[in-house]
Amino acid sequence: MKCYQDLEVWQKAMDLVATCYQTTAKFPKNEIYGLSSQLQRAAVSVPANIAEGRQRQHSKEFLQHLSIAHGSLAEVETHIQIAGRLNYLHEDQISNLLFKTAEIGKMLNGLRRSIEKKI
Numbered sequence: 001m002k003c004y005q006d007l008e009v010w011q012k013a014m015d016l017v018a019t020c021y022q023t024t025a026k027f028p029k030n031e032i033y034g035l036s037s038q039l040q041r042a043a044v045s046v047p048a049n050i051a052e053g054r055q056r057q058h059s060k061e062f063l064q065h066l067s068i069a070h071g072s073l074a075e076v077e078t079h080i081q082i083a084g085r086l087n088y089l090h091e092d093q094i095s096n097l098l099f100k101t102a103e104i105g106k107m108l109n110g111l112r113r114s115i116e117k118k119i
Helices: 008-024 035-055 059-085 091-118
Strands: none
Touching (some): 008 035, 008 059, 008 091, 035 059
8 A cells, every 4th residue: 555645635635734724824813713723723634644544554543544534524624614604715715625625535435445345
């Protein structure tokens, strides 16, 4: 199996982190310890868990970390929708971010299925 840095899903998750940080930089300053921080932490958790799981010794541990990454991805989506409801994001930003999270989610599912077939 590939190094975690070679996994396309990890690379796309890293891109999502950068996009989330760029996006939250434009949120109101009173959100620095609120929604901005929550969105950033959830986004960072996705590639971090992919990386940690990949470096584990057993496939079952990798699957567990992929599950955590998928949960964090749902958290990112929720924070994006909250930001939209608060009018911190425009519709095109919401659509772009949710497109990225959906793509990453599909890739996580595919990776999970691939690993499950091998064990």
